[in-house]
Amino acid sequence: MARLTILEHREIAENMMWLAFSAPQDLRYTPGQFLHIRVTDGVDHLLRRPISLCYVQGEGGAKSQAIAVAYRVGGKGTELLRKKKVGEELDVLGPLGNGFTLHEGDRHALLVGGGIGVPPMVELAEQLTQQGTKVTSIIGFQSANVAILQEELSRYGEVLVATNDGSLGLQGFVTDYMTEELLATADRFYACGPTPMLRAVQAKMDGKVEGYLSLEERMGCGIGACMACVTSCRMDDGSVGYKKVCKDGPVFSAPKVVFA
């Protein structure tokens, strides 16, 4: 837990904010982890907001100077968060949870992001590229006006964009890009986005490409103590049980996830 100073804060698409703040000391993280952010010091909006780590800024040894997230202003808490100015402090817990697992030998990875599921893909793309894995990003949005991070991701490899209304890229869904040919070239996939997208991705990849899904659930504590954020998973013994998104996830091995 730390109070971190806001370094950048700006709108990057309609109601989509880019927020960078100073990193806590001794920052250790994996892509796919989340930060648990307090939006006010008062009791007005009591619960923290989970927001994925998007990118860690800085180079080489200096890497980890600043953490950036990208978030959508949807409800009351993010509305308050949006008002915070550069120089103000944020109360941040984390990075928390289990992030994406990188596999050293992978030659080609597919990064699949939908809407506010796109942000964690940036740091993931960075780290995959660094270990020599080729990256193809497939990202989907409602519409061009809420599309984010296309440019950032294009630094690491090809970016394929789909929008529901066709206002940017392909009209359709991220899964429309997932041809047999493309999947045949991929060693791994990593996906984050709304549940319907994740379900479709899971089905499409099943038996073809191994990979990971990053899930969302409403949280109480964010650290595994309150049991608010459970999701159905196949357990090691084959039975279906609950895992905690905040502690066991948010990233799960794709075949383990059981959608309702």
Added chain:
Amino acid sequence: MARLTILEHREIAENMMWLAFSAPQDLRYTPGQFLHIRVTDGVDHLLRRPISLCYVQGEGGAKSQAIAVAYRVGGKGTELLRKKKVGEELDVLGPLGNGFTLHEGDRHALLVGGGIGVPPMVELAEQLTQQGTKVTSIIGFQSANVAILQEELSRYGEVLVATNDGSLGLQGFVTDYMTEELLATADRFYACGPTPMLRAVQAKMDGKVEGYLSLEERMGCGIGACMACVTSCRMDDGSVGYKKVCKDGPVFSAPKVVFA
């Protein structure tokens, strides 16, 4: 009700703040009225804080450019208020209530303020001076470190200061200054401060000098609708009943006030 921009905000004594903000359009006011200020936009601290109008800045026709108040940071709401910066907006209702009545023919008025009861005396001194009434201020504080507005008041006439611990001015109470001689020269008194002070002033002046007391009470609405802020008063028919500090007051004719 208006959203007014903060123009000045600084500490003038320990935990005592000076706050000036742009005046609402068509400002009409009398000294002794109060402003009802929201300290947050959220539900955290729901009720407005009543703070006396201290001074209206600007000259001649331009008078009423800015309103200043002086307040003590004591509880959670004023703690939040203190954090507001120049340029931010305040949600202000008012000026509300019945202020001090000025009497044109008065030659000499005593202004008696205790602690956070001192602020309304500044604008009152200004207006009395303008109508040709000589002003003597008698102000009291716990201690020198929380003494405020002595300099401002000295622009209008003599200022007599008392502190409980003798760290500034006379060691004692404001009433210690109220000698027979002084009272004999006064046409009117105006007092605002803690209840024990007001009670003592009322007793001291009784039958000698006519005047007014400004009272404090916890408020709900501030506009006379909720009945939270009642205080015991002698009614016109001689019976004792409740009057509302927010609407009938905060200023009452001294002999009408019935202390418990």
Added chain:
Amino acid sequence: MSVRIGPITMKNPVTTASGCFGFGKEFADFYDLSVLGSITVKATTIEPRLGNPTPRVAETPGGMLNAIGLQNPGVELVIAQELPHLRRYEIPVFVNVAGTTVEDYVDVTKRLMDSEDVDAVEVNISCPNVKCGGIQFGTDPLQAAQVTEAIKRVSRVPVIVKLSPNVTDIVAMAKAVEAAGADAISMINTLVGMSIDLNKRRPLIANGVGGLSGPAVKPVAVRMTYQVAQAVSIPIIGMGGIMTAEDAIEFIMAGATAVAVGTANFVNPLACPEIIEGIRQYCLDHGIASIRDLQGAAWKELA
């Protein structure tokens, strides 16, 4: 936007919560009261009441406590001095009635029937702030039914019974007053609470306990509205922490026919007109032709 409380038509679903709006005249300085769906005035008793000593209010996290203690000038003066001026707004006037015994309630109601300025009586069997202030009627279904019946017998205008949330079984209370002839239910009154002044080491409010209102209580109020709406067939006026149009719609979806705005008036004197405008806008934005289409949506669609 119009809704019906028994035979009364409100041109929009928003009324004021009793005790939070005086007799309207203070708010008339801020806006034209004729925009309101109706006005519900302060509690009235047979005799004038001075109420409790001060402090009478305290702020709490997300809410406030009050213990006004039913201060009011008595029913005679209310009829003579307070109600007549409300007629000019041409909106229904609901008069909140309080007492200590069934006879008190009946007497106030009878007296109110002499006035042309009363469109409904709201029976306050739930004031937690006065000893014998009627709360015993508000926590026992049998007594609630008795007082309701007695008032019904003397009232020629609709009788709205205001329920206390400080009960184990709110549905039993609601059913009891419905069976006793209530034309509508209003809910909730305040939750009994307390704040302690750490410096003085005693309750902050002079009365000791006070009634908790404001956003803090909204989830309790919504839950009770949701439960009662499914159990009775008379209309409900929902309240408890409504600050915005969205809050009002939450109550309507829970099953309320109309809503009342209380504490919000203290924070923002324009709360009522802003909420009314917000509901209108919500209905426009969502293609809702009638409030009826929203009423109880939270459970009607589930069924």
Added chain:
Amino acid sequence: MSVRIGPITMKNPVTTASGCFGFGKEFADFYDLSVLGSITVKATTIEPRLGNPTPRVAETPGGMLNAIGLQNPGVELVIAQELPHLRRYEIPVFVNVAGTTVEDYVDVTKRLMDSEDVDAVEVNISCPNVKCGGIQFGTDPLQAAQVTEAIKRVSRVPVIVKLSPNVTDIVAMAKAVEAAGADAISMINTLVGMSIDLNKRRPLIANGVGGLSGPAVKPVAVRMTYQVAQAVSIPIIGMGGIMTAEDAIEFIMAGATAVAVGTANFVNPLACPEIIEGIRQYCLDHGIASIRDLQGAAWKELA
């Protein structure tokens, strides 16, 4: 700073509220749990329980709703896997017990008696989030007494009974469980509430209703503690919205012997140690030698 709950000494008056601290291990990453006065762990049932579907939590003004539904691995696994590691902190461990029938409660308690790692059982007769989750025991003094007696017969450790605030008469509940042999009372559990998702037009929490906790409920919890403390002579563990040391002291002045911190742990994982340190500082600043000197000060000084 030490206080006594029956024969148990807590080195300071702060424990954790059941369900808000898991079995402690997550918070052990943030601080050394041995600073706590005691630890109260999650509700345990005889069989493993999956709990309710999600969403299980919702934010409300100044508070939150939860409907976890008593998810837990069952008493066997709790004894085998969760409790032993708590021994190292050398603080009393209170185990929260839940069930649907008196037999359930008795069976869990019996099974817990096989463990050396249980210093007290806290009987959860007040969980509003499961059908038949014990709340009937929490709203009827007779049933509350029956379950208390039954548990007392099989428990060799002190029995703390946790009261529900969703009742008309909290004092009657408290007296009933005291008479039935309870060694202490903890209060309050959550208020039953609901939030409605305006977009989906249905309750936000999958279970429909949820339990309201956090600062919003504090005035209700303080009031009930104040009332019960004057009516019983067994110690009270007060809770409901405690975020700061001042809040804790408010409960102690209302009459609590100890306090529990729940929702605050979610907002600030260091809430408990900060509150403990704050109470220590308060006592220093105010020359208070023993927590006993503050306990009930709000009414003791009035008398």
